[in-house]
Amino acid sequence: MLILNASDIRRSLPMQETIEAMKRAYASLSSGKAKIPPRTHLSLPINNASALFMPGFVPDANGDSLAVKVVTLFPNNPTKSLPFIHAAVLVMNAENGQILALLEGSTLTAIRTGAGGGAGTENAIISxxxxxxxxxxxxxxxxxxxxxxxxxxxxxxxxxxxxxxxxxxxxxxxxxxxxxxxxxxxxxxxxxxxxxxxxxxxxxxxxxxxxxxxxxxxxxxxxxxxxxxxxxxxxxxxxxxxxxxxxxxxxxxxxxxxxxxxxxxxxxxxxxxxxx
Known part of the structure; x- marks a missing residue:
């Protein structure tokens, strides 16, 4: 299984390529081909913490994508010099379910947010x-x-x-x-x-x-x-x-x-x- 930390992800995802990937993802979502169910929210009984689970499937000519993003929120973590939010993305083979990679989620989310804005802006301009x-x-x-x-x-x-x-x-x-x-x-x-x-x-x-x-x-x-x-x-x-x-x-x-x-x-x- 491939494991990518924040530095690995930044090297692997040039912004322009990520914008193009986001365009394809938006197109799949608009056409109803992508499957993004509502996220599951789990409230934890300690420290007012919670966890979020976000699965998704996106078909693509370059290979279908199946992944689950997990985010944990622990409000008391900063008092312990720990991040308030932890995130990871588990990527699986869409044909047989085999686990392919584990990605550090916060960096991936930051890059996705920037690329999503670029792709969304371009789509709005074309429209x-x-x-x-x-x-x-x-x-x-x-x-x-x-x-x-x-x-x-x-x-x-x-x-x-x-x-x-x-x-x-x-x-x-x-x-x-x-x-x-x-x-x-x-x-x-x-x-x-x-x-x-x-x-x-x-x-x-x-x-x-x-x-x-x-x-x-x-x-x-x-x-x-x-x-x-x-x-x-x-x-x-x-x-x-x-x-x-x-x-x-x-x-x-x-x-x-x-x-x-x-x-x-x-x-x-x-x-x-x-x-x-």
Whole structure:
């Protein structure tokens, strides 16, 4: 039987590999294939102590897993310079029940908790991106109002996950959104349907998204005709709208307000645009 202490477990479980294992485990649990019954709680008659027993079975293409985790909680232990919690995991052969390994449980739990958070976050991101992709309009935009801003925000969500027009799953979605903004740039100087307090926000968000696309997607294989021109035109509109006092208004010529629009200009050198 293999026995792994805390140091052995840390060496054996690189975080990225553990995250991938947690993804498979979550998938098995969601599909109902994994069997994780409620834990058994045993109250002990001394020292207000207790023990927890947590069995589990997880099928996997790399080999089915059968294990039992045992945790003991002794509140008085710290007064004896002993840990409050002790934990161990017993791993068995899922085909014949043979005991394969005994693992130190506290370190395993700590690594599992970190990896579970990473895997859970990734699953949440994918679910969110799938939802955003389903909301895309036929013309490549998002939203029923303020489409340029909504499209910019949607594209930034995909770009934040390193999704580009070359991506296998979301490539077409990203490309259609980019082409929508490029087409809007050809029609007018500002990314907004009508004048108003929302216009500057729309234009700033759309231009920012195009800047991110320009910095990332131009390194890919797919051509984006008009991409550079659309981004630079968006930035030029921002520059032209700056007031003498150095600020921007909700609309060119209006009194300056503290808008986030200026961050587009500050971000331009990152993308090789400017100076003006």
């Amino acid at each position: 969110a991106l799938n939802w955003i992709a389903r909301q895309q309009n036929k013309d490549g935009s998002w939203g029923q109002k303020y489409q340029s801003a909504m499209t910019g925000l949607a594209l930034l969500s995909f770009l934040g996950h390193c999704e580009t027009p070359d991506s296998e799953k979301y490539g077409d979605t990203v490309m259609r959104g980019i082409l929508y903004l490029i087409e809007q740039s050809k029609r007018k100087e500002i990314f907004a349907v009508a004048e108003g307090h929302s216009a500057s926000y729309e234009h700033g968000i759309a231009t920012y998204a195009l800047g991110e696309v320009y910095a990332i997607a131009r390194l890919g294989k797919k051509k984006l005709p008009g991409m550079k021109e659309a981004f630079e035109a968006g930035v030029e509109t921002i520059i032209d709208g700056q007031n003498p006092d150095g600020g921007w208004g909700y609309w060119p010529g209006e009194q300056s307000s503290p808008l986030s629009l200026a961050m587009c200009c500050g971000d331009c050198p990152t993308h090789g645009v400017g100076p003006w």
